[in-house]
Amino acid sequence: MxxxxxxxxxxxxxxxxxxxxxxxxxxxxxxxxxxxxxxxxxxxxxxxxxxxxxxxxxxxxxxxxxxxxxxxxxxxxxxxxxxxxxxxxxxxxxxxxxxxxxxxxxxxxxxxxxxxxxxxxxxxxxxxxxxxxxxxxxxxxxxxxxxxxxxxxxxxxxxxxxxxxxxxxxxxxxxxxxxxxxxxxxxxxxxxxxxxxxxxxxxxxxxxxxxxxxxxxxxxxxxxxxxRLQLSYLLPMAGRGAESRVADDFKDGGLAVVLRLCALRAAHVCLIAFPRLVAARMAGDQSASAGRACSVHFSIVYIRTAMGILARSPGRWTMRRAKSA
Structure with missing residues (x-):
C-alpha cells in the first residue's frame, strides 16, 4: 500500500x-x-x-x-x-x-x-x-x-x-x-x-x-x-554483552564505578555464581547450569575487558568522563 x-x-x-x-x-x-x-x-x-x-x-x-x-x-x-x-x-x-x-x-x-x-x-x-x-x-x-x-x-x-x-x-x-x-x-x-x-x-x-x-x-x-539455547550460542552473546556494558559503564560512571563493579562481579562469581554452577551441574539441572555459566562468563569478560582498556589507555575513560560532566 x-x-x-x-x-x-x-x-x-x-x-x-x-x-x-x-x-x-x-x-x-x-x-x-x-x-x-x-x-x-x-x-x-x-x-x-x-x-x-x-x-x-x-x-x-x-x-x-x-x-x-x-x-x-x-x-x-x-x-x-x-x-x-x-x-x-x-x-x-x-x-x-x-x-x-x-x-x-x-x-x-x-x-x-x-x-x-x-x-x-x-x-x-x-x-x-x-x-x-x-x-x-x-x-x-x-x-x-x-x-x-x-x-x-x-x-x-x-x-x-x-x-x-x-x-x-x-x-x-x-x-x-x-x-x-x-x-x-x-x-x-x-x-x-x-x-x-x-x-x-x-x-x-x-x-x-x-x-x-x-x-x-x-x-x-x-x-x-x-x-539458540546451546552454550555455543549463549556464551558468546553473554560475552558481547559484557564488553558493551563495560564501555557504557565507563561513559556513565568513569573509572571509580567500573572498578567497583569489577570488584562486585569478582565477588559474585566466587561466592555465588560459580558455586551455584557446580551445584546445578551436579544436580543435572540444565536450565540453572546454562544460566550460571552465562553469569560467570559475563563477569569474567567484564573484568577482563575493563582491565584491558585500562592497561591500553589508563587515562582515556577518566578524561572522557570529565568532558561529559
Missing part, C-alpha cells in the same frame, strides 16, 4: 533484518494487524541489511497485500547500527518505533506505546518483551537466559501512572518508541558497535536529559528457536 503524499504519518515502525526471511513472515503480519486508527496513520519500514535469502521477495509480497503502508529499503550489509540509522533517516513518522525481525506483536502494541508517550510526556517509551522458546525449552526457565534474550519483566515494577524515568534498566530496540526529533539532539546509533548499540544509545539519551517510561501493556514476544 502507498500513502498519499499529504497524509500525516504519526509513527514509523522500523524493522532491521538480515537473512531472516522466514522470521519476517510472522513478524510483519503482526505489525500489519496493529489497531492504530484512532491515532492516525502509521507505516512499516523494513531495512534490509543486504540479505541474500529471499527477504526482498517476502517483503514485496506482504507489501502488495498490506492495508498499511509497508516499504523496504535495501542497503549494503553494514551491521545493525548502520541499518537502524538508515531507518531513522528514512522514517516519515513523528515517532519511531523499533521492532526486531524475530518478534510477534500484540494488536494494541503500537497504540499502547503511543498512549503512554502522550500520557507521560516522555521522550522514549519501552514496552514489555516476553521470551518464547520454540521447540526444545532447556534454559527457558532460567532468569539469566531470559534476560539475555531481552526479557524485561523487572521493568514492570516501574510506576505506570507517573512520568518517572528508568535510570537502572537497560532499554533496547526490541520494543521501544522514540520521538524522532530526539535523534537530532542525541545523535544516531554508534556504527562502531556490533552489539549493544541500542543500550548505548538509550544511555546516551538519558545523559542528554531524555526521559524514558515503561508501558507494561505494550507487549511483544521474542520467538527464540531451540538452537
Amino acid at each position: 502507498t500513502a498519499d503524499a499529504s497524509e500525516r504519518i504519526v509513527a514509523t515502525v522500523v524493522v532491521c533484518t538480515y537473512n531472516r526471511a522466514s522470521s519476517l513472515r510472522q513478524a510483519l503480519p503482526s505489525l500489519v494487524r496493529q489497531e492504530f486508527a484512532r491515532h492516525g496513520s502509521f507505516e512499516i519500514l523494513v531495512i534490509d541489511d543486504g540479505s541474500t535469502d529471499g527477504t526482498a521477495e517476502v517483503v514485496r509480497h506482504l507489501a502488495a497485500e498490506s492495508p498499511v503502508r509497508l516499504r523496504s529499503i535495501t542497503v549494503p550489509h553494514g551491521g545493525v547500527a548502520a541499518a537502524r540509522n538508515e531507518g531513522v533517516h528514512h522514517a516519515l513518522g513523528e515517532w519511531i518505533a523499533f521492532f526486531d525481525d524475530d518478534q510477534d506483536a500484540e494488536p494494541d502494541w503500537l497504540s499502547s506505546l503511543l498512549d503512554r508517550a502522550v500520557q507521560s510526556g516522555a521522550d522514549c517509551v519501552a514496552g514489555r518483551i516476553e521470551v518464547v522458546f520454540l521447540g526444545e525449552t532447556a534454559g527457558a526457565s532460567d532468569p539469566t537466559i531470559l534476560k539475555l534474550f531481552g526479557s524485561n519483566g523487572s521493568m514492570a515494577d516501574e510506576d505506570e501512572t507517573g512520568p518517572g524515568s528508568i535510570p537502572t534498566v537497560s532499554v533496547g530496540t526490541g520494543n521501544a518508541l522514540v520521538r524522532r526529533v530526539l535523534f537530532e539532539k542525541v545523535g544516531l546509533f554508534d556504527r562502531s558497535l556490533s552489539y549493544g548499540e541500542d543500550a548505548e544509545w538509550f544511555r546516551r539519551a538519558r545523559r542528554h536529559g531524555a526521559v524514558t517510561v515503561f508501558a507494561r501493556n505494550a507487549v511483544v514476544r521474542h520467538l527464540v528457536p531451540a538452537e
Whole structure:
C-alpha cells in the first residue's frame, strides 16, 4: 500500500533484518494487524541489511497485500547500527518505533506505546518483551537466559501512572518508541558497535536529559528457536554483552564505578555464581547450569575487558568522563 503524499504519518515502525526471511513472515503480519486508527496513520519500514535469502521477495509480497503502508529499503550489509540509522533517516513518522525481525506483536502494541508517550510526556517509551522458546525449552526457565534474550519483566515494577524515568534498566530496540526529533539532539546509533548499540544509545539519551517510561501493556514476544539455547550460542552473546556494558559503564560512571563493579562481579562469581554452577551441574539441572555459566562468563569478560582498556589507555575513560560532566 502507498500513502498519499499529504497524509500525516504519526509513527514509523522500523524493522532491521538480515537473512531472516522466514522470521519476517510472522513478524510483519503482526505489525500489519496493529489497531492504530484512532491515532492516525502509521507505516512499516523494513531495512534490509543486504540479505541474500529471499527477504526482498517476502517483503514485496506482504507489501502488495498490506492495508498499511509497508516499504523496504535495501542497503549494503553494514551491521545493525548502520541499518537502524538508515531507518531513522528514512522514517516519515513523528515517532519511531523499533521492532526486531524475530518478534510477534500484540494488536494494541503500537497504540499502547503511543498512549503512554502522550500520557507521560516522555521522550522514549519501552514496552514489555516476553521470551518464547520454540521447540526444545532447556534454559527457558532460567532468569539469566531470559534476560539475555531481552526479557524485561523487572521493568514492570516501574510506576505506570507517573512520568518517572528508568535510570537502572537497560532499554533496547526490541520494543521501544522514540520521538524522532530526539535523534537530532542525541545523535544516531554508534556504527562502531556490533552489539549493544541500542543500550548505548538509550544511555546516551538519558545523559542528554531524555526521559524514558515503561508501558507494561505494550507487549511483544521474542520467538527464540531451540538452537539458540546451546552454550555455543549463549556464551558468546553473554560475552558481547559484557564488553558493551563495560564501555557504557565507563561513559556513565568513569573509572571509580567500573572498578567497583569489577570488584562486585569478582565477588559474585566466587561466592555465588560459580558455586551455584557446580551445584546445578551436579544436580543435572540444565536450565540453572546454562544460566550460571552465562553469569560467570559475563563477569569474567567484564573484568577482563575493563582491565584491558585500562592497561591500553589508563587515562582515556577518566578524561572522557570529565568532558561529559
